[in-house]
Amino acid sequence: MVRVILDVKPRKNPFLPVEAECLVPKNFVDEREPRDLSVWVGNKERRLEEVVTLTREGTATSPEDVELVLRGDTSRFKRVGEYMEAGRITIEGDIGMHCGNLMKGGMIVIHGNADSWLAREMVGGTVRCNGDAHHYCASGYRGEKRGMRGGEVEVMGNAGDFTAEYLTGGSVTIHGNSGDLTGVEMAGGTLIVHGDCSRVCANMTGGTGYVYGMVHHMIPTFRFRETAIIGPEKVKMSVFEGDIANRGKGTLFIKVYKYPL
Amino acid sequence: MLHEDVVCPFCACLCDDLKVETDNGTIVKVDNACDLGNHKFLTDDDHRLKEPIRRTPSGWTSATLQHAIDRTVEILLGADRPLLYGWSGTHGEAQSIGVHMAEVLGGVIDSTTSVCHGPSILAIQEVGHPGCTLGQVKNRADLVVYWGANPIEAHPRHMSRYTTYTDGFFLDRAFKERKVIVVDIRRTQTAEVADEFILIKKGGDYAVLSALRAIVRGKSDMIPATVAGVTKEQLLRIAEMCKKAKFGAFFFGMGITQTQGKYKNIRNAIELVDELNRHTKFTLTPMRGHYNVYGFNEVCTWMTGYPYAVDFCRGMAFYNPGETSAVDILARKECDACLVVASDPAAHFPKDAVRHLGEIPTVQIDPYPNTTTAFCELQIPVAVTGIDAQGTSYRMDGVPIRVKSILNRGYPTDTDILGEIYRRIKEAKRV
Ligand code: SF4
Numbered sequence: 001m002v003r004v005i006l007d008v009k010p011r012k013n014p015f016l017p018v019e020a021e022c023l024v025p026k027n028f029v030d031e032r033e034p035r036d037l038s039v040w041v042g043n044k045e046r047r048l049e050e051v052v053t054l055t056r057e058g059t060a061t062s063p064e065d066v067e068l069v070l071r072g073d074t075s076r077f078k079r080v081g082e083y084m085e086a087g088r089i090t091i092e093g094d095i096g097m098h099c100g101n102l103m104k105g106g107m108i109v110i111h112g113n114a115d116s117w118l119a120r121e122m123v124g125g126t127v128r129c130n131g132d133a134h135h136y137c138a139s140g141y142r143g144e145k146r147g148m149r150g151g152e153v154e155v156m157g158n159a160g161d162f163t164a165e166y167l168t169g170g171s172v173t174i175h176g177n178s179g180d181l182t183g184v185e186m187a188g189g190t191l192i193v194h195g196d197c198s199r200v201c202a203n204m205t206g207g208t209g210y211v212y213g214m215v216h217h218m219i220p221t222f223r224f225r226e227t228a229i230i231g232p233e234k235v236k237m238s239v240f241e242g243d244i245a246n247r248g249k250g251t252l253f254i255k256v257y258k259y260p261l
Numbered sequence: 262m263l264h265e266d267v268v269c270p271f272c273a274c275l276c277d278d279l280k281v282e283t284d285n286g287t288i289v290k291v292d293n294a295c296d297l298g299n300h301k302f303l304t305d306d307d308h309r310l311k312e313p314i315r316r317t318p319s320g321w322t323s324a325t326l327q328h329a330i331d332r333t334v335e336i337l338l339g340a341d342r343p344l345l346y347g348w349s350g351t352h353g354e355a356q357s358i359g360v361h362m363a364e365v366l367g368g369v370i371d372s373t374t375s376v377c378h379g380p381s382i383l384a385i386q387e388v389g390h391p392g393c394t395l396g397q398v399k400n401r402a403d404l405v406v407y408w409g410a411n412p413i414e415a416h417p418r419h420m421s422r423y424t425t426y427t428d429g430f431f432l433d434r435a436f437k438e439r440k441v442i443v444v445d446i447r448r449t450q451t452a453e454v455a456d457e458f459i460l461i462k463k464g465g466d467y468a469v470l471s472a473l474r475a476i477v478r479g480k481s482d483m484i485p486a487t488v489a490g491v492t493k494e495q496l497l498r499i500a501e502m503c504k505k506a507k508f509g510a511f512f513f514g515m516g517i518t519q520t521q522g523k524y525k526n527i528r529n530a531i532e533l534v535d536e537l538n539r540h541t542k543f544t545l546t547p548m549r550g551h552y553n554v555y556g557f558n559e560v561c562t563w564m565t566g567y568p569y570a571v572d573f574c575r576g577m578a579f580y581n582p583g584e585t586s587a588v589d590i591l592a593r594k595e596c597d598a599c600l601v602v603a604s605d606p607a608a609h610f611p612k613d614a615v616r617h618l619g620e621i622p623t624v625q626i627d628p629y630p631n632t633t634t635a636f637c638e639l640q641i642p643v644a645v646t647g648i649d650a651q652g653t654s655y656r657m658d659g660v661p662i663r664v665k666s667i668l669n670r671g672y673p674t675d676t677d678i679l680g681e682i683y684r685r686i687k688e689a690k691r692v
Contacts, residue, residue, distance in 0.1 A: 015594035016341055019575065042341030042597070043367030043574040076595075097584055116583065135583070142581060143386035181525055199467065202525065203532075220468055221475040223483040244483060245474035246532070260468045260489045 001067070002060035004028045006052040008072030016042045017096065018051060021079035025066035025087025025106060031056060063087040063106070070095070075115065081108045084125065100127045103151065116160070122170065124151045135160035135179065138172045148172065148189065164191045167207060180217075183209050186250060203243050204250035210237075215257040221245040222252060268664045269298040270350075270647025272416050273549035273657035274423075275664075283668050288648075295417035302648065306670070308629045310642035329624075329641045330678070333600065334685045336622045336638075340598035342574055343368035346587045347604030349551035350627075352652020352664060355675035356553075356560040359602060362683045364565075364573045365692055369596065372557040373550075373604050374569040375586035380518040381547045382558065382568050383582060384527035391534050393510075393544040395423040395658045400430040401542075404506035406442045408530065409466065409516025410548040413450040419548070424510070425454065431508075440506070442499060444469070445516060457499060464521045465489020469496070470529035476500040477536045509534075509543040515550070546658055551604075553646070553664075555655035591617045601625040601633055603675065608632040626678055644672040652676070 006023070019040040027037055037048040048054070052072075060066050063086040070080065075094040082101040091099070094112035100119040106126075110118075113131035119138045129137075133155045139162055140147030147166030154173045161179035164172045167186045174182075177195035186204040193200070196213035201222075212235060222242035230237050230253055240252040267279040281302060282290035291302045313329035314321045324332075337343050345363050348356050349372050356372075363370035374382065398405070405424045412419035420426050429435040443455035444466075452458045461469055465488070472488045475481060477500050486493050503509055511534055517526045530545060537543040549555050558568035565571045567580035570587070583589055587606065590596050591614035598621055607615045608631065619636040626641045627633070634640055644650035644666075651666040652674075 013341065013597060016597070017595055040575050044341055117581075142383060145387075181522060184525055199522070202467065202471070203529070217464075217468065219471055220484050220488050221471045221480075243471065244480050245471040245478070245529075247478075259485050260462065260465050261485065261487050 001065050002058040003067045005055040005069045008052050018077045020077045021082040023080045024084045026063040028066050029060050119153045122148045122151045127153045129155045132157035133159045137163045140166035201252050203246045205248040206250050208251045210253045212255050215254050217260045218257040264667045269294055270552045271297050271301045273552055274416050274419050275656040275662050276418050310630050313641045315639045333624045336598045342596045343598040344596035345370045345600045347602040348557045349373040349554035350603035351675045352646045353556045353560050354652050355679050356557050358679040358683050360564045367574050369572045371570045371587040377550050378518055378547045380524035381527045383524035387528050388531050391544055398510040399423045399427055401508040402510040403438050404440050404509040406511045408444040408513045410514025411449040411451045462490035466517050466526045467522045470533050472496050473500055474533045474536050503537050504540045511545040512548050514548040549657040553654040559655050588614050597621050599623040605631040605633050607636050644674045650674040
């Protein structure tokens, strides 16, 4: 096992985005490799060591054995864990946009908050955010027809608008509240919101959604099917199918809902 | 001197039938324009900035054009992430220099699209655009829907040139035959002339559009008695009117693009139009605001593959509105210099975004002093496209129209100034 600690150096302009898709475990298996890694700070390409201090503890023979630990202000570090296939990334603070983009395997744990597009178009692996996730968590990219296709995303806090937009496979669990149009255009997979959200699963064509809190502005084109008792806690939920406006065949379990009358 | 077929450079109707009389370098009379167009032509000279100005610790002072260009080049070359914003109030030729410049600088370029019909473009990228020209609407449409748009006040000649009050080649008695549906959250002036007005609750557009889609599909059993303040009877009636039309034209404005849900509202509207096309012919057109906001989308798409909010920081085009759009970049303090061309962001952007504009070196290229001037280090006045500069513009339906210059007030054009800045940047970067 190797633990690579990346301590962010103070920056003259801490708001400039740092595009750091090189921060994936496979790039840190070999001790010598990080020397060739670079990040983009605004329009300047910089060597990774100009931005972070690297400390290695142990050795590794494959990406599965690598854990990256990001320490310091990483709130503007974008694309960390993009296309990641194995290993683990631990982010001690907040993380910037697109963390875990198109991730295929391994695990990312964020102790702070995650900015928008967390786990965008994820294919496999696990992302856990202990804080809040901003808009478009586990969603698709502009104009794409599919969003997250596999893996698991769990947000312990709240999530923003368009969470799980275009969800096609895998599971997304939000323990707090989720924003407007959560699960919009959902085509597959499972979405679980433990708190409140609004206009959930609008235009969905497939998949299953559960909302254990309140759904505000319930989309009026879901057809009520039955009442069901769900889970070990035996929660009484209304079961809908839809979105009928979109010839949808999704299933939606909702505890409490309110139409926009 | 009388100038005929002059194009009005105010809104995206781009009326091209104006008659403008000039006398000794002054505009003395305008015919055929609406109040907004008249005002633009007749008061233009009263508001022009006469020469470049720069901010000093003791206030504004005039600057030479040479100094202004030198300083702009210096600011842009020194930035790690310059933002080039605006572009909707100038011609396509200047816009194309802007896109080239953003690429060479490694900056971000965005237009006012991102705060008006950007959501329409995002929706079109998801589900396509069942559009047509305004000529088609004029000659064929027997049903016109204005949703979240108030043309009588914002595009005053829209109804008289293209819809309600104009003749149509394929309509016998157009004025009587054409029906108008207006959907809005308040009774606007346009609502007063509607055959059917739908008063919708704020933020209720999406739900109403979904309900209409289901009804048009013949599935209305699950629709509650009211949806966002609209009764089910009215929804059924509207759906019937739409299905019975021979040619329906759907126009939508910022009342639906910039309310909650944004592009999903437009996607829902497009999908309603798509559904209606199983019954009759229906089209959809955004009521674009600035006269050449569509032009920027065209120019930017030819050159980069994306219509606005393009980030060249890594040398290639990356597009992600919400991340690479001007308001987001400014509010998150992610740019360190800004060039504003032909727009007035300080008058429209949220407070955090405007504050950052004042914290970084900002240069404005614009004929008039405006709210953004107060946040700039430097402003360079230029000729006004359609008055003393000519170029290509795109109407709201995507039709390119050559905008004329009718007099010479001695100002350089956007193309002149931007061309020189771009030349200097290329020289410095050896490209
Ligand atoms: S409708 Fe628009 S383009 Fe036509 S005259 Fe009025 S402001 Fe000008």
